[in-house]
Amino acid sequence: MAKMPCFLCSKELELRRDKHKKPYFVCDSCGVQIFVRGRQGIENLEELIKTLRERDFPFREHARVLHEIQACVWPIAF
Numbered sequence: 001m002a003k004m005p006c007f008l009c010s011k012e013l014e015l016r017r018d019k020h021k022k023p024y025f026v027c028d029s030c031g032v033q034i035f036v037r038g039r040q041g042i043e044n045l046e047e048l049i050k051t052l053r054e055r056d057f058p059f060r061e062h063a064r065v066l067h068e069i070q071a072c073v074w075p076i077a078f
C-alpha cells in the first residue's frame, strides 16, 4: 500500500482513489485532504512514493524535523 506522511503531523497516510481513479490522501486527525488532480501532479506523486518506499528514513526524518519546529514554535504561540 502506497503511503505518504501528512505534512502537518507526519502520520503515515494511505493512498486512496476517488471514483475517477485519481489519488488523494486524508489525515483524520488534522482534517487535511490532499487531492492530486493534474497529470503532472500524479506523475510527481508516483515518483515521490517510489522514493519514499526506496528509503525508509524520510518518515522518521520528517517527524524529527517537525518536532524540532514545534519545539521552537509552541512556546511562542502559547
Ligand SMILES: [Zn+2]
Pocket (backbone or CB within 6 Å): 006, 007, 008, 009, 010, 011, 027, 029, 030, 031, 032
Ligand atoms: Zn496530519
